[in-house]
Each structure stands twice: as structure tokens, then as C-alpha cells.
Amino acid sequence: MRVVAAVEFKNVTKVFGKDVKAVNNLNLVIQDKEFMVLVGPSGCGKTTALRMIAGLEEATDGDIVIDTVRVNDVPPKDRDIAMVFQNYALYPHMNVYDNIAFGLRLRELKGFLWQLTHMGEAKNIKSDIDRRVREAAKMLGIEHLLHRRPKELSGGQRQRVALGRAIVRKPKVFLMDEPLSNLDAKLRIQTRAELIRLHRSLGITTIYVTHDQVEAMTMGQRIAIMKDGLLQQCDTPDVVYRYPANLFVAGFIGSPPMNLVPAKISVEGGKAFVDAGAMKFPLAEGHPAAGMNGKSVMLGLRPEDIYDAAMNNPIATTDQNVFEAKVDVIEPLGHQYVIYLGAGEHNLLASIDTGTKIKENMPAKFCVNLDNLHVFDSETEQAIR
Numbered sequence: 290m291r292v293v294a295a296v297e298f299k300n301v302t303k304v305f306g307k308d309v310k311a312v313n314n315l316n317l318v319i320q321d322k323e324f325m326v327l328v329g330p331s332g333c334g335k336t337t338a339l340r341m342i343a344g345l346e347e348a349t350d351g352d353i354v355i356d357t358v359r360v361n362d363v364p365p366k367d368r369d370i371a372m373v374f375q376n377y378a379l380y381p382h383m384n385v386y387d388n389i390a391f392g393l394r395l396r397e398l399k400g401f402l403w404q405l406t407h408m409g410e411a412k413n414i415k416s417d418i419d420r421r422v423r424e425a426a427k428m429l430g431i432e433h434l435l436h437r438r439p440k441e442l443s444g445g446q447r448q449r450v451a452l453g454r455a456i457v458r459k460p461k462v463f464l465m466d467e468p469l470s471n472l473d474a475k476l477r478i479q480t481r482a483e484l485i486r487l488h489r490s491l492g493i494t495t496i497y498v499t500h501d502q503v504e505a506m507t508m509g510q511r512i513a514i515m516k517d518g519l520l521q522q523c524d525t526p527d528v529v530y531r532y533p534a535n536l537f538v539a540g541f542i543g544s545p546p547m548n549l550v551p552a553k554i555s556v557e558g559g560k561a562f563v564d565a566g567a568m569k570f571p572l573a574e575g576h577p578a579a580g581m582n583g584k585s586v587m588l589g590l591r592p593e594d595i596y597d598a599a600m601n602n603p604i605a606t607t608d609q610n611v612f613e614a615k616v617d618v619i620e621p622l623g624h625q626y627v628i629y630l631g632a633g634e635h636n637l638l639a640s641i642d643t644g645t646k647i648k649e650n651m652p653a654k655f656c657v658n659l660d661n662l663h664v665f666d667s668e669t670e671q672a673i674r
């Protein structure tokens with residue numbers, strides 16, 4: 290099977306001014322028809338990366354490839370991409386129909402003029418535009434709004450019109466830059482699902498930018514995590530959650546975030562432990578950290594891998610996986626509690642079932658799933674596994 294790289298960054302760097310490295314030697318392949326999410330904190334270079342694909346920003350170094358063609362020198366209008374921004378601007382004096390049709394008309398007009406001058410005859414293009422506008426409107430559930438002006442629409446409806454404008458173009462690639470961040474929480478979740486459905490039915494390669502890791506995890510087939518212009522890890526949501534490549538990804542992906550506790554590797558009687566004082570757990574047989582006696586590490590423990598030892602848990606409590614802590618605060622989330630713990634000098638978060646008998650300001654015993662311990666090198670910040 291031929292793998293088509295719909296979009297590829299090859300050693301791409303973008304420097305603004307003298308020394309702002311917005312994107313630093315990025316290598317990333319986005320497959321044909323893939324939904325790829327670029328995620329990372331504000332200022333990490335997501336928008337710059339996207340704008341380089343669109344041709345709105347020139348790469349300082351490296352190649353941008355779309356559909357096997359190097360496009361660094363191809364003007365934006367010839368790249369066959371459509372972009373949806375956070376601050377989409379609709380034409381206020383045009384109704385929804387005309388807003389969606391506008392880009393198509395511009396394009397078709399150019400083609401029409403070309404045909405007139407070159408062949409003396411042009412096909413009837415009006416009906417084709419009409420069909421495409423109505424198709425897109427139907428897909429987005431805004432058929433009944435086609436005659437309205439933007440000011441007569443809600444935020445969510447306007448966002449859909451902006452999407453409609455991109456969809457009718459049937460581009461090779463969709464680029465979306467935080468398109469949902471102006472919507473309220475409920476609408477955001479709803480539109481999220483609609484975008485995924487839309488991607489499934491259209492099958493168009495999509496690169497979606499967000500700073501929100503939940504959005505990234507729920508939408509991306511793969512997600513690329515960036516920090517300070519540098520790609521940290523790119524993989525499926527499941528893999529980045531279970532096997533974060535470094536401390537940054539570990540703390541960024543997952544909510545509540547992973548607990549990261551300074552610890553040391555200690556080998557006693559041939560057995561290796563990760564020792565954080567109030568918590569000390571054995572490392573699995575053959576774990577690469579087991580041969581690093583005395584090494585400073587960070588122990589990573591997801592809140593959902595900590596259990597109230599007094600409850601009936603999916604994992605058994607043993608003398609190997611238990612620790613004692615003081616319960617500081619219990620935060621009810623409805624379906625579970627987020628519990629703030631003090632274990633010795635360490636503060637931890639635990640997600641605990643609401644059936645727990647734990648009370649604030651009480652000491653209690655907790656157990657952890659030893660299969661899901663994470664160990665990171667304190668110096669390089671890379672995962673050891």
C-alpha cells in the first residue's frame with residue numbers, strides 16, 4: 290500500500306525577527322485523510338506551523354510538502370487548502386448563503402473568465418455553486434438560516450457558516466486554528482462531535498490546532514504535542530496518555546494532571562524500588578531504571594491510578610503498592626471525587642470513587658496500580674522505560 294503523506298514538515302524552522310524561534314526543526318508527517326491535532330500551550334508555535342502550510346508565513350528553513358509536492362514557493366491561493374480561524378470574519382452585509390458561496394464565486398469567476406478568453410464558451414456554473422452551498426448547509430444543519438445576516442445568528446451558528454465556507458471549497462487539506470474557542474462549553478462539546486462526524490463523512494485531511502488537551506485527546510486520530518517550538522511527541526491519544534515521552538507531555542496530557550514526585554532509584558537485595566520517602570514502590574522486573582541505583586528520577590502517578598485502599602478496587606492492595614497520606618481537601622465532581630493528599634512532603638491528587646468513606650483532615654491508606662507507574666530521568670526529563 291502506498292502511504293500518501295498529505296502534508297509533511299521536513300526540518301522546518303521559522304524564526305521571527307532576530308531570534309524568536311517560533312518553530313524549531315519540525316519533522317511531522319500528516320497522512321492522507323488523517324485528523325491530526327497540534328496541541329501545546331500558548332506561544333508554542335502551533336499557529337505559525339499552520340500558517341506555513343497555508344503559505345501565510347514563509348519557512349525560514351526546511352520544506353513544506355503537500356501531496357508530495359514541495360510548496361514553499363507556491364502561493365497560498367494555489368495550495369488547495371481551506372483555513373478556519375478562531376476569529377472567523379463573515380461579511381456582515383451578506384446573508385449566510387452568499388457568505389458561503391462567496392469564495393466559490395470568486396474562484397469560479399476566474400475560471401469562467403479564463404474559459405471565455407481561451408475557448409469562447411463557458412459551462413453554466415451557477416447551478417453547481419448552488420448545489421454545493423446547499424449540500425454544505427445541510428451537512429451543518431443551517432439550511433434554514435441561509436437567508437439570515439450574520440448579526441441575526443448565534444455564535445455557534447456563525448461558526449458553522451465559517452465552516453461551511455471552508456467545506457464548499459472541497460480542499461485537499463483543512464486547517465483549523467482554535468475554531469471552537471469562542472463558543473461556550475456546551476456548544477464546544479457539541480461542535481467538537483460534529484467536526485469529527487464531518488471529517489468522517491468528507492474524509493479530508495485535517496490539521497486542527499488547539500491549546501486544550503481535552504479537545505486534542507477527544508478529536509485527534511493522532512496528536513502532536515509542542516512546546517517552545519519543539520515537537521515533544523506525536524502519537525495516538527491512547528499512546529501519549531499511557532506512554533508520555535517526557536515530563537512535559539506527562540504533565541500536559543490528562544486531567545487532573547499526572548502527579549510528579551521527586552524520587553530515587555534504590556536497589557535492595559537485588560530488587561529495585563522507586564523511592565519517594567512516603568511512597569516507595571517496586572519496579573517491574575527488567576525495568577530499565579532497575580540498573581540505575583541512586584539515580585534521581587521523577588515518579589509519575591496518574592490520579593486515576595490511585596485508589597482508596599479501604600474500597601473494593603480493580604487492583605488488590607498489597608504491602609508493595611500501598612501508601613499512607615493525609616486527606617486535605619475533597620472536591621466533588623459528581624461522578625467522582627478529586628482528593629488532595631499530603632504524603633510526607635509530597636502533595637498529590639487522586640481521583641476516587643464517590644463510595645469512599647474518606648473524610649477531610651483524616652489519614653487514610655491508598656494503593657496504586659503498579660503497572661502504570663511512570664519514571665522520568667530528572668536531568669533529561671525523558672521517560673525511562
Ligand SMILES: Nc1ncnc2c1ncn2[C@@H]1O[C@H](COP(=O)(O)OP(=O)(O)O)[C@@H](O)[C@H]1O
Nearest residue numbers: 305306309311330331332333334335336337338
Ligand atoms: N508575526 C510575528 N512576529 C514576531 N513574533 C511572532 C509572530 N507570530 C508569532 N510570533 C511568536 O512566535 C511564537 C509562536 O507563536 P504562535 O505560533 O502564534 O503560537 P501559538 O499559536 O502556539 O500560541 C510566540 O513566541 C510568538 O510571540
Ligand SMILES: [Mg+2]
Nearest residue numbers: 332335336337
Ligand atoms: Mg495560536
